[in-house]
Amino acid sequence: MDKPLSRQDIKRQEILDQAQRLFWCSGFHATGVDTVLADTGISKRTLYKYFPSKEHLIEAVLDQYASAVDGALFAPAFARSSDPRGRILALFDVRREMMECSSFQGCLAIKAGQEYVGKHAGIEARSRDSSLYIEGRFVELCRAAGVADAEEVGRQVNLVFQGAVMTAQMRRSTDVFDAAKATVRRLVGL
Amino acid sequence: MDKPLSRQDIKRQEILDQAQRLFWCSGFHATGVDTVLADTGISKRTLYKYFPSKEHLIEAVLDQYASAVDGALFAPAFARSSDPRGRILALFDVRREMMECSSFQGCLAIKAGQEYVGKHAGIEARSRDSSLYIEGRFVELCRAAGVADAEEVGRQVNLVFQGAVMTAQMRRSTDVFDAAKATVRRLVGL
DNA sequence: GACGAAGTAAACCGATCTGTCTACATGAGC
DNA sequence: GCTCATGTAGACAGATCGGTTTACTTCGTC
Numbered sequence: 001m002d003k004p005l006s007r008q009d010i011k012r013q014e015i016l017d018q019a020q021r022l023f024w025c026s027g028f029h030a031t032g033v034d035t036v037l038a039d040t041g042i043s044k045r046t047l048y049k050y051f052p053s054k055e056h057l058i059e060a061v062l063d064q065y066a067s068a069v070d071g072a073l074f075a076p077a078f079a080r081s082s083d084p085r086g087r088i089l090a091l092f093d094v095r096r097e098m099m100e101c102s103s104f105q106g107c108l109a110i111k112a113g114q115e116y117v118g119k120h121a122g123i124e125a126r127s128r129d130s131s132l133y134i135e136g137r138f139v140e141l142c143r144a145a146g147v148a149d150a151e152e153v154g155r156q157v158n159l160v161f162q163g164a165v166m167t168a169q170m171r172r173s174t175d176v177f178d179a180a181k182a183t184v185r186r187l188v189g190l
Numbered sequence: 191m192d193k194p195l196s197r198q199d200i201k202r203q204e205i206l207d208q209a210q211r212l213f214w215c216s217g218f219h220a221t222g223v224d225t226v227l228a229d230t231g232i233s234k235r236t237l238y239k240y241f242p243s244k245e246h247l248i249e250a251v252l253d254q255y256a257s258a259v260d261g262a263l264f265a266p267a268f269a270r271s272s273d274p275r276g277r278i279l280a281l282f283d284v285r286r287e288m289m290e291c292s293s294f295q296g297c298l299a300i301k302a303g304q305e306y307v308g309k310h311a312g313i314e315a316r317s318r319d320s321s322l323y324i325e326g327r328f329v330e331l332c333r334a335a336g337v338a339d340a341e342e343v344g345r346q347v348n349l350v351f352q353g354a355v356m357t358a359q360m361r362r363s364t365d366v367f368d369a370a371k372a373t374v375r376r377l378v379g380l
Numbered sequence: 381g382a383c384g385a386a387g388t389a390a391a392c393c394g395a396t397c398t399g400t401c402t403a404c405a406t407g408a409g410c
Numbered sequence: 411g412c413t414c415a416t417g418t419a420g421a422c423a424g425a426t427c428g429g430t431t432t433a434c435t436t437c438g439t440c
Binding site: 222223224234235238243244 | 399
Binding site for chain 2: 416417418419420
């Protein structure tokens with residue numbers, strides 16, 4: 001694996017990275033494809049070669065975002081603790097630090113959901129899948145922790161997690177993560 | 191009070207209602223002012239007389255939304271129970287029913303936050319204030335319920351509430367409200 | 381160095397965006 | 411009936427949108 005990137009792969013990746021960065025901090029509708037390309041030296045023709053439409057580009061960005069969540073969120077959190085309960089709490093810590101390092105930007109999948117749910121099936125599906133994936137991981141951790149009714153408690157922890165991320169973004173403050181962690185401690189018994 | 195609406199008030203209100211409906215289900219950036227006016231027989235000149243810019247219109251819509259939350263959410267919930275804990279749970283029921291009646295549309299203030307936080311101070315402030323208002327009401331209910339550390343628990347309940355609304359929207363299903371209510375029952379001790 | 385794939389630059393398309401303007405219609409109060 | 415505020419209809423401006431196209435350049439490979 002990790003086969004060398006072809007020239008095409010590099011261009012495609014550069015577009016994806018820039019698009020993710022701009023969609024992330026300016027929104028999807030508010031960011032034009034010209035803006036994505038600006039300062040990259042990449043021509044519009046090349047973008048439309050790899051992504052037949054802006055919606056296709058958004059889908060690809062969300063796919064990239066989804067596959068980055070393991071490395072950016074779960075891996076660091078799991079490295080901080082070997083105990084399942086500790087890992088759950090560490091997820092909140094890592095997420096909090098991520099938001100503090102990105103001027104309180106929230107979740108890209110949530111943002112996409114707000115702008116495209118009910119309007120574009122592919123984007124909506126990726127948005128929903130992101131939400132379900134995180135929930136699944138919480139359930140899994142609850143099960144590993146031996147929590148009674150792990151399925152249910154995992155769903156509850158996920159609600160707190162999503163609520164915290166979104167509320168922190170709206171308030172431009174990560175203070176709510178304190179309440180979130182306290183909630184989770186009660187839910188998983190810690 | 192309830193002084194008769196002047197002709198101007200009526201026009202202004204008609205614009206606000208239509209704008210709220212469309213922003214609500216199509217988003218802010220995705221809805222043009224022409225779309226707001228379409229089928230209303232109101233001219234663009236009139237809109238720009240009452241709202242000097244689209245952003246001003248959005249702010250006014252959010253103000254209207256904020257002042258409607260008492261009548262649409264809190265009043266019905268409070269009517270269902272006289273017990274503070276029952277009222278907290280009823281808030282989740284009412285919110286759930288609201289979402290089921292509006293094809294899973296979430297919270298307009300959240301949507302505005304996602305699209306304008308960090309980009310427009312007035313809109314951002316209204317978005318944040320909405321979040322804080324709901325939280326304050328939950329705190330107040332926790333206090334009335336005699337919950338120990340009501341301030342803290344109220345914040346926790348709010349996180350679950352916000353998480354549930356947003357998750358339900360993304361999944362186009364209100365199933366998560368079951369987990370949300372179960373969480374809240376544990377938090378407020380019921 | 382020649383060749384073909386892959387790229388850039390930029391004009392161009394039609395549609396739409398926010399916002400302004402002119403010209404005309406309507407309505408209530410005197 | 412006259413007046414004046416208030417309204418509509420719709421053209422218009424200039425910018426930007428997503429997307430296409432043409433003409434030229436760059437780059438890797440043989």
